[in-house]
Amino acid sequence: MTQDEIIRRLLDFIAADDATESAFNRLALEVFAYQFENNSPFRQFCMQRGRTPRTAKTWRDIPAVPINAFKELTLSCCPPEEAARVFMTSGTTKAGVKGKSYHPTLAVYDASMITHFKKRFMPDRDRIDMGILFPDESAMPNSSLAHYLALAREHFGTGDSRYEIGETGIDFDALFARLAQAEKTGEPYALLGASYSFVPLLDEMKRRNLTFALPVGSRMFDTGGFKGQSRELSLDDFYNQLSTGFGVPRSRCINMYGMTELSTQFYDNGNAVCPSVKSGPHWIRSRVINPLTGEDVPDGETGVLSHCDLAHFNIVSTILTEDAGVVVDGGFLLLGRADGEEARGCSMAVEEFLKAADVAATG
Amino acid sequence: MTERAGYIPGLAPQDIAWQNLRFGSPDCALDISVPTLSDTQMRTVAATVRAGGRRLKTLPTERIVDIIDRAAAQLLDRAHPVRRKAEDMLPRITGYDAEMIRLGLTGYLKTFRKPELRKFLAEDFANPLILDDFQPMPKGGFARAFGPGILAHIWAGNVPGLPVWSLVSGLLVKAGNIGKVPSAEPLFAGWFAQILAETDPEIADCFAIVWWKGGDTESETALLREADTVLAYGGNDALSAIRDRLPVTTRYLAYGHKVSFGLISRAALDSRRVPGTAHAAAYDIVRYDQQGCYSPHVFFVENGGRISPEEFSQYLAHELSAFEKKYPRRPLSVAEAGDVAAWRHQEEIRSSAGGDRLVLGDAAGAWSVVYSSDAEDLTPSGLNRTIKVVGVDALADVAPRIAPYRRFLQTVGIAAPPAELYELANLLGQEGITRISALGHMTMPEAGWHHDGRFNLLDLITMTEIEHSAETAADTIAPYAD
Secondary structure (H helix, E strand, O other), X not given: OOHHHHHHHHHHHHHOOOOOHHHHHHHHHHHHHHHHHHOHHHHHHHHHOOOOOOOOOOHHHOOOEEOOHHHHXXXXXXXXXXXXXXXXXOOOOOOOOOOEEEEOOOHHHHHHHHHHHHHHHOOOOOOEEEEEEOOOOOOOOOOHHHHHHXXXXXXXXXXXXXXXEEOOEEOHHHHHHHHHHHHHHOOOEEEEEEHHHHHHHHHXXXXXXOXXXXXXXXXXXXXXXXXXXXXXXXXXXXXXXXXXXXOOOHHHEXXXXXXXXXXXXXXXXXXXXXXXXXXXXXXXXXXEEOOOOOOEOOOOOOEEEEEEEOOOOOOOOEEEEEEEEEEEOOEEEEEEEOOOOOOOOOEOOHHHHHHHHHHHHHO | OEEEOOEOOOOXXXXXXXXXXXXXXXXXXXXXXXXXXXXXXHHHHHHHHHHHHHHHOOOOHHHHHHHHHHXXXXXXXXXOHHHHHHHXXXXXXXXXXXXXXXXXXXXXXXXXXHHHHHHHHHHHOOOHHHHOOOEEOOOOOEEEEEOOOXXXXXXXXXXXXXXXXXXXXXXXXXXXXXXXXXXXXXXXXXXXXXXXXHHOHHHOOOEEEEOOOOOOOHHHHHHHHHOOEEEEEEOHHHHHHHHHHOOOOOXXXXXXXXXXXXXXXXXXXXXXXXXXXXXXXXXXXXXXXXXXXXXXXXXXXXXXXXXXXXXXXXXXXXXXXXXXXXXXXXXXOHXXXXXXXXXXXXXXXXXXXXXXXXXXXXOOXXXXXXXXXXXXXXXXXXXXXXXXXXXXXXXXXXXXXXXXXXXXXXXXXXXXXXXXXXXXXXXXXXOOOOEEEEOOOOOOOOOOOOHHHOOOOHHHOEEEXXXXXXXXHHHXXXXXXX
């Protein structure tokens, strides 16, 4: 299949209402064959796992590429220099090496984002006044989240929607004036941003003793967790503060789970209860596996999430994350990163060693 | 069932708040109740132990040696109720294979018998009587060694029984000891303390075994304030957090996490010797699943022998596979499995990117061996039976590769002929290696070893010197003075 063909197939698939398991399988295996043929480091990786398109019968047989590989290998079906856009991870580990996802076109990424965002965040209306707590695309051209939020604003925001973060951070006075205006006009409002961007905002509101009662139909959107960028809050604490601070019920506070290594996002149906159930659209499927054996863990047990995202067609579709999760009815629960546990003995672990060696080198 | 951890002299059990820690599988749970002390209670315990330590300083060292010897003998007796409890509970708490724990306990406790304890003393003191009374010094005058009034031990990790090492050191220098057990293995130190107290009630108040939740709290603050010397184990973050909270006058001995590795000379690489060498190397990996500071992470193997480093890695894989049947690896948490998988995947990705590399391992991920011919630096493995074999042209070439990591190095297991052994030892010592053992012995330091190159006992004591002038001056005012 050519790149144009695969793009057309994917756009049709995304535009369809739903997909059966067998339709998903068929396209997943075609995408696998396409990547196997055109992405040589991925081909090497599969051969080492003893998997080829000939031996893969279902999407579950496609070897999942650990997201770390995005740092080590150039995973792209098109020549990387021909990519229209490169999204990079923000991770600061591994001596600043960033994982890269090469996109020859953003047509599929955009279709995936727009279709699913509509369904999960904007099912009840076409546009809403938006405030965005994240830098714009010109400030962060390699951030998939910056692009994602730009799409949200362009396709679902009213003309009054704007970025609330500038070069010096959040302009609190302007944002509070905007929120007060929404309160007054009764026009629903949506505040979208990285989870950690909300923390200084909530702190400032507390400092000024401010709360808002946004109109019915208003909603909140956060993504990505705190990642050491802000104080860590428990999920319950975070959504309670959002809810009381803005007058938006927790059930209208939507969390998106996405990553640079995917072209499709997962959402929950609000955070009345945490952790919330996350689910994706019909062009992505997830498994919870034992990372060592690659086998599904028994139902109800914790394992590591692996996703097969057809929309990530130019790179690799099936990835192994570092996120712990558990399968539940209607999706999965995200349980945070599957590492960072305190070492059990006095033997040094890789992470600690790298950190210590770093200090030794610079100190 | 519930087992009580800790040993708290000076407080009645009913006055202590106990917290439950649950171990084992859901169908076979083991509840351990651990003591949580308030600030006031910790100070009461400290006062009791400090007074106990004063009395301890009046006992001859030989008597203390005798008490420890008798306590160890009881725990070596497999019919003793505490030993039976240990063999039942420690595997359930730590997840380590029961047989491995049983053998480990016996091997370990043997190092606390009288002859070994005397070795231990002789290692640090030319004249151990210096712990009992003032002894003449070569420079003139007299000196006596005193242990701290309160020696605080902050233990970490889940290697069963490890705390006993420093507790025994503290007792030999007649310190009052307060040890904080880790949540991962809260029991053994308390049992040992109990047995010591039963062996000789005279010393029952000289030590306490306590617990608090890591990173805590008022009881930690109270202990750090009371202690004269603090001995702590753990990761660098935890260690520096403790250091930051200590009064500047408190002596602080920190034992951080360490990395160890092995060296195999081409002289050891013939078909007659290799199976034994690989077996010994695998044993070092399997024992406590590489959780120890002395556990190997990499074997540097010399090119040019009759068996190549790559072939050696296959022998090693075979031995690990055999050990997995005999002493299966303990079940891993999702996070640990994630660490092992991340390490293995990383190696797989590197080998798919080209280069002379090989990743061996069983399908269930119970062990992995990576062979690499690249000039690789020392890096930690993914732990839990993951090992790298690196081919090198000469073992001496390893020295510069470990040099950047000197503050994290500890043990090297060596298989090499005598001349090479000493030559390598000189190079390695310069780079910060503090212990060299045979393969198969990396995880079993001999009695009296210098942990991280330091003096277990000497580091704990202070000398009180009676200078010659004091002697002479005393003579002038003696009742018998002329």
